[in-house]
Amino acid sequence: MRPQVGVIVILRIAVFVILALGIVAAPGLAQERPYFVTYDHHMEEPGNLEVATNPVIGRARGVNTFIGNWTEFEYGAKGWWTSEFYIDSQHTMHDSALLTGFRFENRFRLLLGEHRVNPVLYVEYEHVNGADKTLKEVVGFDSKEDHSEPNREARLERERELETKLILSSQIKGWNVSENIIGVKNIHEGVWEFGYAFGISRPLALAASANACTFCRENFTAGLELYGGLGEWGDLTFKGTSQYVAPVLAWNFPGGTTIRVSPGFGLTDQSHSTLVRFGVSHEFSGFGQQVRKVLRRNR
Numbered sequence: 001m002r003p004q005v006g007v008i009v010i011l012r013i014a015v016f017v018i019l020a021l022g023i024v025a026a027p028g029l030a031q032e033r034p035y036f037v038t039y040d041h042h043m044e045e046p047g048n049l050e051v052a053t054n055p056v057i058g059r060a061r062g063v064n065t066f067i068g069n070w071t072e073f074e075y076g077a078k079g080w081w082t083s084e085f086y087i088d089s090q091h092t093m094h095d096s097a098l099l100t101g102f103r104f105e106n107r108f109r110l111l112l113g114e115h116r117v118n119p120v121l122y123v124e125y126e127h128v129n130g131a132d133k134t135l136k137e138v139v140g141f142d143s144k145e146d147h148s149e150p151n152r153e154a155r156l157e158r159e160r161e162l163e164t165k166l167i168l169s170s171q172i173k174g175w176n177v178s179e180n181i182i183g184v185k186n187i188h189e190g191v192w193e194f195g196y197a198f199g200i201s202r203p204l205a206l207a208a209s210a211n212a213c214t215f216c217r218e219n220f221t222a223g224l225e226l227y228g229g230l231g232e233w234g235d236l237t238f239k240g241t242s243q244y245v246a247p248v249l250a251w252n253f254p255g256g257t258t259i260r261v262s263p264g265f266g267l268t269d270q271s272h273s274t275l276v277r278f279g280v281s282h283e284f285s286g287f288g289q290q291v292r293k294v295l296r297r298n299r
Helices: 003-023 289-298
Strands: 049-060 062-077 081-092 095-109 119-130 158-172 175-186 193-203 220-232 241-253 255-268 275-284
Touching: 062 289, 193 241, 241 275
Parallel strands: none
Antiparallel strands: 049 062, 049 275, 062 081, 081 095, 095 119, 119 158, 158 175, 175 193, 193 220, 220 241, 241 255, 255 275
């Protein structure tokens, strides 16, 4: 087994063990957002830790099918501040598997309380290589052809990027409507690349059942995402960009675990034919408090 492939396998096993343990842990009240690309204004509860894995299967004519994945650790630092750390990896059919880098993200809610429009500022540092295939966002003139290069060559390309988003999110009679304006800039060179994401979703039922249950309608959230590139600085356009539409479905378990699925479809010649996304996450309530207790005990 290649060293990096072994690391990926061990990492995935560790994440699934954590999630399996989380299923039998104390019940939580998490309601994970159903989107994969779009962000809404809901933040992680202060002191809670969410662990998730999010594979995406990409298919396109002339490009080897691949599985990209990001493993995330999301922590609620404050009621208005959520921080996340990501580890990216991928496996390409007829090629190889490798770790592709990491990301560090922070989201800041600009207005406390609920408003007609709830703005959130998103800032992320990306330290990845050219073989990254998570497609966590689509910007500029990103194309399926970017993923046709062999891993042994693409991994030599170093990408140190700053990503920003203005998140605008609203709750309207049970519906969530979210718009994201995305800007990405290579720290050392290049111009700003732009993209967008739009999401709309709603629980299948708004009223909660009297007793906790797994298959109650309020535990399911369905919606739709639209996302794609908007060109770059000095050339804002839809022409020559990748565009996707993707229905989404999230299933929130009473114990704090969420399963999500989203079959995405490319709308332009530059897009992948399909991007099928899956997600499994679990929220550990009171994680920060437990860590502080352990640290105090060991003083």
